[in-house]
Amino acid sequence: MLKIDKSFPGVHALKEVDFDLAEGEVHILLGENGAGKSTLIKILAGIYHADSGQIEISETPTVIPDARTGRDLGISVIYQELNLVPDLSVAKNIFLGREPVLPGVMRRVDWARVEQESRAIMERLDVRIDVNAPVRSLSVADQQMVEIARALAFDCKILVMDEPTSSLSGHEIEELFKAVTRLREHGVGIIYISHRLEEVHEIGDRVTVLRDGEYMGTWDVKDVELDFLITQMVGRTLDEKFPWTPRQHGEVALRVRGLTRNGVFEDINFDLHYGEIVGLSGLVGAGRTEVARAVMGADTVDSGTVEMTNATKEKEEIQKLPHYPLWMALVDVVVFMLALPLFTVIFQGIYDPFTLNMNSPPPLFSANWFYEWILGGPLYNIPNGPTPYIVAAGLALIRQVGLWFLERQYSWRTLVIDFASWYALAIGAMVITSLFTQNFVLEWVMIWGGIAMVAIRFLTILTHERKWTPTLAIRRGLGLLPEDRKTQGLTQVLSVAYNTTSANIRRLIKRWLLNLTMEKDLVDEHINQLKIMTPDQETQIRFLSGGNQQKVVLAKWLFRRANVLIFDEPTRGIDVGAKFEVHSQMLQLAEDGAAVMMISSELPEILGMSDRILVMREGRLTADIDRNEATQEGILRYAMTAD
Amino acid sequence: MSAAASMESEKLILGYPVKDIPWERLLLISAFVVLMIFYTFATENFLTLENFVNVVRRDAWLFFLAYAQTIVIVSAGFDLSQGSIMSVVSVMAWSAMLHFGFFFGFIIGLGIGLLCGVINGFFVGVVRVYPFIATLGMLFIGSGTAQLWTGGLQMGGAREGATLPKHVEEAYVFLAKGNLGPIPFTFIWILIVLATMWYLLKYTRFGTYVYALGGNEQTAISAGINYPAMKIAIFGIGGLLCGFAGLLLSASVSAAGEPRLGGGDQLLQSIGATIIGGTHIFGGRGGVLGTTLGVFLIIFLVNGLNIMGIDTYRQQIIVGLVILASIWVSTLREQKN
Numbered sequence: 001m002l003k004i005d006k007s008f009p010g011v012h013a014l015k016e017v018d019f020d021l022a023e024g025e026v027h028i029l030l031g032e033n034g035a036g037k038s039t040l041i042k043i044l045a046g047i048y049h050a051d052s053g054q055i056e057i058s059e060t061p062t063v064i065p066d067a068r069t070g071r072d073l074g075i076s077v078i079y080q081e082l083n084l085v086p087d088l089s090v091a092k093n094i095f096l097g098r099e100p101v102l103p104g105v106m107r108r109v110d111w112a113r114v115e116q117e118s119r120a121i122m123e124r125l126d127v128r129i130d131v132n133a134p135v136r137s138l139s140v141a142d143q144q145m146v147e148i149a150r151a152l153a154f155d156c157k158i159l160v161m162d163e164p165t166s167s168l169s170g171h172e173i174e175e176l177f178k179a180v181t182r183l184r185e186h187g188v189g190i191i192y193i194s195h196r197l198e199e200v201h202e203i204g205d206r207v208t209v210l211r212d213g214e215y216m217g218t219w220d221v222k223d224v225e226l227d228f229l230i231t232q233m234v235g236r237t238l239d240e241k242f243p244w245t246p247r248q249h250g251e252v253a254l255r256v257r258g259l260t261r262n263g264v265f266e267d268i269n270f271d272l273h274y275g276e277i278v279g280l281s282g283l284v285g286a287g288r289t290e291v292a293r294a295v296m297g298a299d300t301v302d303s304g305t306v307e308m309t310n311a312t313k314e315k316e317e318i319q320k321l322p323h324y325p326l327w328m329a330l331v332d333v334v335v336f337m338l339a340l341p342l343f344t345v346i347f348q349g350i351y352d353p354f355t356l357n358m359n360s361p362p363p364l365f366s367a368n369w370f371y372e373w374i375l376g377g378p379l380y381n382i383p384n385g386p387t388p389y390i391v392a393a394g395l396a397l398i399r400q401v402g403l404w405f406l407e408r409q410y411s412w413r414t415l416v417i418d419f420a421s422w423y424a425l426a427i428g429a430m431v432i433t434s435l436f437t438q439n440f441v442l443e444w445v446m447i448w449g450g451i452a453m454v455a456i457r458f459l460t461i462l463t464h465e466r467k468w469t470p471t472l473a474i475r476r477g478l479g480l481l482p483e484d485r486k487t488q489g490l491t492q493v494l495s496v497a498y499n500t501t502s503a504n505i506r507r508l509i510k511r512w513l514l515n516l517t518m519e520k521d522l523v524d525e526h527i528n529q530l531k532i533m534t535p536d537q538e539t540q541i542r543f544l545s546g547g548n549q550q551k552v553v554l555a556k557w558l559f560r561r562a563n564v565l566i567f568d569e570p571t572r573g574i575d576v577g578a579k580f581e582v583h584s585q586m587l588q589l590a591e592d593g594a595a596v597m598m599i600s601s602e603l604p605e606i607l608g609m610s611d612r613i614l615v616m617r618e619g620r621l622t623a624d625i626d627r628n629e630a631t632q633e634g635i636l637r638y639a640m641t642a643d
Numbered sequence: 644m645s646a647a648a649s650m651e652s653e654k655l656i657l658g659y660p661v662k663d664i665p666w667e668r669l670l671l672i673s674a675f676v677v678l679m680i681f682y683t684f685a686t687e688n689f690l691t692l693e694n695f696v697n698v699v700r701r702d703a704w705l706f707f708l709a710y711a712q713t714i715v716i717v718s719a720g721f722d723l724s725q726g727s728i729m730s731v732v733s734v735m736a737w738s739a740m741l742h743f744g745f746f747f748g749f750i751i752g753l754g755i756g757l758l759c760g761v762i763n764g765f766f767v768g769v770v771r772v773y774p775f776i777a778t779l780g781m782l783f784i785g786s787g788t789a790q791l792w793t794g795g796l797q798m799g800g801a802r803e804g805a806t807l808p809k810h811v812e813e814a815y816v817f818l819a820k821g822n823l824g825p826i827p828f829t830f831i832w833i834l835i836v837l838a839t840m841w842y843l844l845k846y847t848r849f850g851t852y853v854y855a856l857g858g859n860e861q862t863a864i865s866a867g868i869n870y871p872a873m874k875i876a877i878f879g880i881g882g883l884l885c886g887f888a889g890l891l892l893s894a895s896v897s898a899a900g901e902p903r904l905g906g907g908d909q910l911l912q913s914i915g916a917t918i919i920g921g922t923h924i925f926g927g928r929g930g931v932l933g934t935t936l937g938v939f940l941i942i943f944l945v946n947g948l949n950i951m952g953i954d955t956y957r958q959q960i961i962v963g964l965v966i967l968a969s970i971w972v973s974t975l976r977e978q979k980n
Contacts, residue, residue, distance in 0.1 A: 067865060086858055087928050096862070097867040106846075107848070109847060
């Protein structure tokens with residue numbers, strides 16, 4: 001690619017960039033976000049067209065008008081977001097768009113050949129993936145292999161990989177690198193984009209750096225140091241990468257005891273103090289994010305407590321609830337049906353079904369009004385006598401006994417709720433079945449049944465411990481900056497101002513109305529404090545870069561006055577400059593007395609930022625290391641090996 | 644790594660790996676069987692060949708509507724205009740039969756269904772309107788056109804004035820009520836369409852692309868699938884089948900042009916059958932075999948209730964509960980995965 005030039009309205013994305021790729025080499029493309037890497041790749045793939053410049057493939061000038069032509073020329077791109085159809089099988093995904101068709105009028109696709117060739121490609125890559133399994137059942141790493149296999153199936157000469165390792169764990173990265181090496185041996189040229197600088201030496205042959213759309217140079221990997229590359233990327237040296245200084249720690253802010261979610265994590269115990277930064281390390285898939293979500297109350301857990309000591313000393317417990325929220329809804333419906341006669345009592349005094357005069361319309365909101373107008377006729381058909389109710393109680397009881405034998409950790413309270421619900425459910429089922437049988441009703445049973453059910457529901461709800469939910473956690477001052485900030489932390493199509501204030505809109509309410517002047521001032525304050533680069537506060541979030549989006553999530557929690565913050569991969573996909581700023585902000589927060597927990601897959605970040613380091617392996621906490629004693633090797637040992 | 648993991652979890656039931664067993668399909672079939680047994684004991688005339696043949700013959704149109712809805716929903720679309728297409732086809736085909744005889748009237752009827760579908764597909768695929776909106780537009784346009792065509796009246800049948808020539812009407816009625824030896828014609832139509840759709844979805848490129856579009860539209864487009872053409876083809880097939888369903892229903896009701904033919908709950912029943920049959924509402928999963936089961940479940944559920952003398956309102960409540968239950972089961976399965 002020679003002197004490639006591309007402008008978008010308002011941005012000069014690429015300024016006469018040169019790039020070349022030899023057969024069988026891994027060429028690493030580096031640059032901060034917005035440096036023009038993706039634009040260059042998209043021009044190569046045929047998605048964008050260069051304003052000027054020329055692309056030559058095997059010394060012949062080539063025009064790539066669209067993605068299809070690009071692919072036919074042997075150019076394949078593996079984007080960060082995997083580009084597969086989840087419900088189709090691996091083989092069908094590999095051959096999507098060019099299935100071989102058997103001769104004949106039936107136009108039948110030769111699935112046998114598809115399967116066989118897919119298997120051959122998998123063997124060539126030396127990975128063991130069932131080619132008939134649907135893609136959704138594979139791990140992310142395996143899905144990536146499928147992408148690579150697809151590129152191979154297209155007989156690609158040039159493979160572009162955009163941050164392929166960003167969601168893989170150590171072992172998976174090794175597998176990927178092995179596959180890349182094999183591709184290189186087969187003569188495929190690979191363009192490799194990454195934010196992980198340590199990968200440059202591990203896998204690359206040559207490296208090219210772009211900065212603000214300008215071509216900075218191409219070097220042999222052997223000849224360059226990482227620091228030099230960073231200088232080239234950002235145009236300045238980061239002499240102090242992590243501006244960490246010792247701090248005074250306050251009292252315990254967050255206490256987690258025995259947190260367990262079956263099959264995900266087990267017996268997690270830790271304390272988090274005010275003014276402290278705790279790093280949570282471990283391989284991807286060790287359960288770090290899941291722990292964070294559980295602490296936040298976003299996922300239910302099987303046992304354990306989360307305690308926050310600020311505001312009130314009140315103890316909040318994560319209470320194990322029975323695992324089916326849906327029956328709750330069903331029970332509520334049934335209870336509502338049963339409770340309807342109550343309305344009659346309220347509106348008309350005592351309700352007597354036997355003296356009902358069906359010639360006059362039933363009174364509004366009475367049981368008969370309900371049966372008449374909603375169900376289409378009076379409900380004369382509930383089975384007579386006590387038998388059905390005894391049967392229902394018996395069914396519910398059998399379930400209780402079963403539950404008690406199967407899972408002994410249920411508390412009696414849970415069992416009572418469960419019993420009540422299933423009793424109601426059984427009655428409800430009878431009501432529904434009785435819609436089409438022809439017996440006479442004993443409605444007073446329903447009245448008293450309804451009253452009893454409602455009473456039981458209220459009693460159980462009242463005696464039940466408060467469940468730890470995100471609402472409660474946020475009220476106590478906890479804030480989570482999720483890993484996937486684009487979808488879980490922000491509303492992309494709404495403004496910076498909205499996203500900043502959304503978690504604490506009450507703060508803006510004056511006399512029942514939102515005070516928008518105050519919003520503007522407060523948001524400006526946060527934008528300045530966090531140095532958020534945005535044209536104005538009405539800009540939609542999706543127009544901001546990753547680093548600035550992360551700062552908006554932080555602004556949201558600061559606006560909420562959260563003082564216990566959990567950062568989940570705070571700097572993933574963020575360029576070097578913004579990384580530094582996010583780190584400075586975290587340290588400043590701790591300095592101001594906030595408790596900070598940082599989940600990160602990057603060891604230097606963990607080592608550079610944390611006062612204390614927790615390590616997780618396969619759902620268990622395996623180490624609690626002080627900053628001074630921590631080394632990369634030590635953490636990795638705890639993260640990867642069983643003691 | 645995943646291969647090793649799957650090796651461990653490979654338990655066999657009757658020589659069949661556990662994870663490959665289509666639990667949802669089995670559940671659906673067993674629900675159907677339980678229903679059959681229940682009705683057999685609860686009523687006298689349910690489990691008779693005569694009843695079976697009558698039900699399938701009378702509700703044959705639902706099969707075609709549901710197949711149309713299935714292919715559209717699998718490709719992550721949605722067709723609200725099915726009822727209207729039925730109405731338009733009914734009145735226009737009647738007029739055409741009046742002038743050109745049965746055969747050409749029939750072909751013109753199908754053609755109009757196809758055209759409506761292609762227009763839907765054009766708006767979805769080329770103009771890129773959401774399927775929901777595009778077909779909502781067609782819903783109104785279709786029912787308006789049908790009523791305008793006839794002045795809101797039924798054509799033929801009970802109305803004074805023009806009636807179809809005797810032999811044309813006989814041919815028309817034969818389409819829905821005729822027999823080939825002992826086998827009703829509608830059975831043959833259903834089998835032909837079912838086999839074609841099944842083959843199309845399973846063994847052709849077109850079918851794979853339908854699933855690909857439903858599963859991940861961006862991937863499908865970047866794999867070189869022609870999005871507008873696919874959408875037009877999918878909705879076109881949908882429209883064609885709706886047209887056929889409209890012709891069948893008109894023929895079996897009165898052999899008249901009925902502008903309010905598809906104004907009832909036909910659309911809702913077709914969506915219900917599709918969903919009960921295991922097709923995922925957001926596309927990517929499902930198929931016509933499941934839909935066939937779904938249709939059977941709905942029509943025999945209603946038929947049994949009819950025989951038991953349950954009124955229509957309660958029937959609707961029960962059908963609604965069945966649809967909710969089937970969606971509940973599939974979401975439970977999904978949450979587990």
